[in-house]
Amino acid sequence: MAKTLTVAIAGDPAATGYERSCEGDASGTDHGRAIRDVLDRVGDKWSLLVVATLRDQRLRFTELQRHIPGISQRMLTLTVRQLERDGLITRTVHAEVPPRVEYELTELGGTLIELAMALADWAIENHPRIEDSRAAYDAVHPAR
């Protein structure tokens, strides 16, 4: 999923303009890959939403799905698996009948959510300006 992105940067770590953009970062470890990785997860359509939903509650699969309108079962499955793999959430299966699976934020996930909130703040605060800008742009640049 993140392959192409990672390859693009990590494949050519030396020549990237990343050193410049990520001022002061020491060379050696390729931060490009780290950033790509995280960005891929954050930029993912559902990941942040799932993390945010689990922010202060533990939920089981169907509950989670109910809390995130529009997500398909498949996407939820894939998303939680990714998140679990990345150590952002935990998945606990209770040996019961019927089966019960609960998802919970890890501490790592908890730190991420704060950043996400900051981003959301920015989004809400600046969205009007963005929309205005778009309207203005569209007015000047007719159909293209």
Place this chain on the structure above:
Amino acid sequence: MAKTLTVAIAGDPAATGYERSCEGDASGTDHGRAIRDVLDRVGDKWSLLVVATLRDQRLRFTELQRHIPGISQRMLTLTVRQLERDGLITRTVHAEVPPRVEYELTELGGTLIELAMALADWAIENHPRIEDSRAAYDAVHPAR
């Protein structure tokens, strides 16, 4: 502000205020849409990279392309156009021969980049843990 955010993103468990922000609704401000919009831009493969590259320098098209290895001409064109439309960067054409077009960050773009940097910091700091988690996960879950 942060509270409305929580509701907007995480959804209100009780009232499903989320549905309104996600589905077609006619109510006033739509935070869900705002967040989605910004997330789409941030999550975009190249947008953040372009913004980051322009952080403290004004660049022309080809320079920009050189600074971002792996980006195709087409994608760069589309990306800068989007960013310009959203008011995150400016595009100035100098009436010369040969033509010279320079891209520069707007103030709005400048505020975004700081958040992006925070995210990058998080990425760099926590990436090892994520990788470890992935390795552990993959060890337990054989090829699926």
Place this chain on the structure above:
DNA sequence: CGGCATCCGGGCAGATACTG
């Protein structure tokens, strides 16, 4: 209940060729 397997359509992105 909580998945996984499969099919399928649409859009994104790369490569290439052409222009003001």
Place this chain on the structure above:
DNA sequence: CAGTATCTGCCCGGATGCCG
């Protein structure tokens, strides 16, 4: 130099159906 145009392949993501 800074794009535009077109063609194409590929992956994302939705819908459906089956299983433990």
